[in-house]
Amino acid sequence: MSAAVDVKTLIIDGQDVSGRAGQTILEVARENNIPIPTLCHLDGLSDVGACRLCLVEIKGVNKLLPACVAAVDEGMEVTTNSEKLQKYRRTILELLFAERNHICAVCVANGHCELQSVAQTQGLTHVRLPYRTPVLPVDPSHERFVADHNRCILCSRCVRVCAEVEGAHVWDVMGRGIDSIVITDLNEPWGSSSCTRCGKCVQVCPTGALFDKSKVGTEHPKYPDFLMNLNVMREAK
Amino acid sequence: MSKIKLATVWLDGCSGCHMSFLDMDERLIELSSQFDLVFSPIVDFKVFPDEVDIALVEGAISSDEDEHKIRHIRKHTKMLIAMGDCAVAGNVPSMRNQFGVKGVTDRVFFDTASLQQQVPCQLVPTLHAKVRPVHEFVPVDVFLPGCPPSADTFYTVLSELLAGKTPDIASLTRFGA
Numbered sequence: 001m002s003a004a005v006d007v008k009t010l011i012i013d014g015q016d017v018s019g020r021a022g023q024t025i026l027e028v029a030r031e032n033n034i035p036i037p038t039l040c041h042l043d044g045l046s047d048v049g050a051c052r053l054c055l056v057e058i059k060g061v062n063k064l065l066p067a068c069v070a071a072v073d074e075g076m077e078v079t080t081n082s083e084k085l086q087k088y089r090r091t092i093l094e095l096l097f098a099e100r101n102h103i104c105a106v107c108v109a110n111g112h113c114e115l116q117s118v119a120q121t122q123g124l125t126h127v128r129l130p131y132r133t134p135v136l137p138v139d140p141s142h143e144r145f146v147a148d149h150n151r152c153i154l155c156s157r158c159v160r161v162c163a164e165v166e167g168a169h170v171w172d173v174m175g176r177g178i179d180s181i182v183i184t185d186l187n188e189p190w191g192s193s194s195c196t197r198c199g200k201c202v203q204v205c206p207t208g209a210l211f212d213k214s215k216v217g218t219e220h221p222k223y224p225d226f227l228m229n230l231n232v233m234r235e236a237k
Numbered sequence: 238m239s240k241i242k243l244a245t246v247w248l249d250g251c252s253g254c255h256m257s258f259l260d261m262d263e264r265l266i267e268l269s270s271q272f273d274l275v276f277s278p279i280v281d282f283k284v285f286p287d288e289v290d291i292a293l294v295e296g297a298i299s300s301d302e303d304e305h306k307i308r309h310i311r312k313h314t315k316m317l318i319a320m321g322d323c324a325v326a327g328n329v330p331s332m333r334n335q336f337g338v339k340g341v342t343d344r345v346f347f348d349t350a351s352l353q354q355q356v357p358c359q360l361v362p363t364l365h366a367k368v369r370p371v372h373e374f375v376p377v378d379v380f381l382p383g384c385p386p387s388a389d390t391f392y393t394v395l396s397e398l399l400a401g402k403t404p405d406i407a408s409l410t411r412f413g414a
Contacts, residue, residue, distance in 0.1 A: 104413025105384035120411040125380040126325050133334035
């Protein structure tokens with residue numbers, strides 16, 4: 001006989017739902033078709049709660065918690081889409097757009113970008129903050145791929161897929177705060193790094209920060225869904 | 238009842254938004270029964286009128302002339318619409334912000350010029366250090382992102398505004414659309 005599954009019942013947006021102990025609010029919400037916007041989360045990778053887009057309100061908790069790392073608990077009452085949350089989400093997106101140079105019209109990811117589409121679904125039509133327009137490098141040294149730091153939102157999906165799935169851990173984050181930047185090896189050019197050329201980081205990058213040199217114009221859809229299939233084949237979770 | 242007074246303005250943009258506006262084709266004729274086009278690059282009026290109901294502004298603010306114009310337009314307009322990504326976010330014109338004015342003028346008038354290398358200093362407006370969206374200078378009432386916003390977007394938004402409704406812009410268009 002197997003041990004009984006520890007089931008937690010809770011309320012999300014007025015709907016009675018249940019999940020297994022250890023599941024996150026995000027997982028249970030999505031299983032029940034309750035949408036919560038995310039950028040740094042990707043099915044098949046660990047969660048880091050970096051982008052804060054999935055913040056939710058929990059009754060009795062006086063701060064907002066990221067649904068991607070907050071575990072479900074018995075009797076929880078979760079709100080995923082209040083006016084306050086919408087305001088925070090739009091502000092987070094505005095901060096992302098203002099932080100670097102996101103020129104959608106000339107971006108290789110235009111039309112296939114998660115930042116762009118989340119901004120649209122969150123009703124963002126302009127950025128109230130002044131654009132910083134920083135000077136940032138573009139690394140074209142790799143034979144197949146380009147890293148354009150102007151478009152990076154520091155979600156760290158590339159870092160996680162390289163370390164957790166490819167097992168190479170070529171990508172990492174250097175610096176602190178506004179000076180943070182993703183690097184390959186110890187800040188070597190991507191082309192001369194220990195990169196295995198697998199391309200997983202390009203596929204999971206939500207924006208045009210990492211892209212394939214062979215794609216021209218805006219014809220660069222990405223297919224991050226491969227991760228779940230890969231994990232199934234490897235009999236991982 | 239007098240017709241709505243509509244103006245369209247072309248600042249630092251490529252005129253693509255105006256092209257898309259014209260792409261409404263025969264629907265423009267239908268809409269035009271509800272407004273008078275009192276100022277636009279596509280008509281011959283030279284002076285922005287004193288009282289305008291709706292102004293569609295294409296382009297970012299890149300020079301002292303742009304800034305002067307947008308402040309004047311704001312003063313004489315009831316509803317100011319930032320039309321397209323340049324007006325809304327700076328877009329392609331703002332890509333020069335990383336290089337500075339000197340970097341840009343050196344590149345254009347010296348590095349890539351083979352004859353008469355000089356920076357024009359007469360009759361051309363002085364460039365701002367950075368290209369900025371319209372709302373960093375004057376309040377904007379409606380933001381219409383897109384590069385350019387599609388003719389369908391223009392038609393839906395203008396029809397609803399002319400009918401006194403508030404269009405749901407985010408459901409129609411986005412940055413880079």
